[in-house]
Amino acid sequence: MAGMSAPTDQGGLRARKKQRTRAALIDAGLDLFLTKGYDATTIDEIAAEVEISSRTFFRYFAGKEDVALAKGDEFDELVLEALSARPAAEPPLPALRHAMLAMIHEAAAGDGVRRFLQVQHLINKTPALLAGNLRRAAGSEERLTTEIAARQGVDQAHDMRPRVLVGMVCAGLRIGLETMCADPRRDLERLVELAEEAIDLATAGIPQRWGDDPHTW
Incomplete structure (x- = not known):
């Protein structure tokens, strides 16, 4: 045997x-x-x-573009897996928020905050990478949108709420990371704090639980 x-x-x-x-x-x-x-x-x-x-x-x-963006690809996969693993009854906003913040913490802890931010800065200052990163982000947002729509049991072709929610959370995260790049501190807690604050500001008008009308929250 x-x-x-x-x-x-x-x-x-x-x-x-x-x-x-x-x-x-x-x-x-x-x-x-x-x-x-x-x-x-x-x-x-x-x-x-x-x-x-x-x-x-x-x-x-x-x-070499794929090498430079590989960490982002890995992060996208982790967020999608973390979102899929959230309890089915959890409302969409806290589910996505928890998944995103947990994976930011894990990614930055694994690579080190300074390294994590260096890669973010490298992408932002390199036109070829910035374009590739936008394509990557669009693909990631599409998959997250599909997952949120499935969790809510709605048709994303006729209900924009999953796409709007994902877009706002991702925009908040991006702004949080940009703010962190300019922050003198380089510790993990500060990174997660700024990401959380920016996501919460971006989604302040979105209720946890949605109504039945796809044209309003």
Whole structure:
């Protein structure tokens, strides 16, 4: 019986090795972008840092933009998973708010607040990344909207409330992060505090529970 598990073990080892290589490429790429600048960094340089070929690099990423935005992609997935895991009876605003703030805390705690903010600043000051990040954000908002609509049992084609809610929460988060980038403090509690404050300001007019009329809250 022991021998039967070997292929599975090997598959698990390969998956973990691939994940480690992917994480190493992201870290190496971000280090180079922050040190040399995004435009001046080449794919060959990123690959060399991880001691793989440029050809192997393309097994993980389509290009260096994907490396720069990878942390954002991971964050989007975590928020969607966290929202899906919230209790079904929880109203949409607190469900999304809790999911978003919990994942901000987790992401910044894992990478360190300074690193987290450095990546935000890198994206904001690099036109090519800013455009790519807007595309990423739009896709994330679409998936969150679909999840909120499903939780509420409404048709998002005829009910704008899920889209408006998600748009306001995401706008609040973006403003909170921009405010944090200009804040002299670099601690996790301050980051979450500003994100929470901005989200609450952005959604101040949205009630927790919605009525039956799709044209009003």
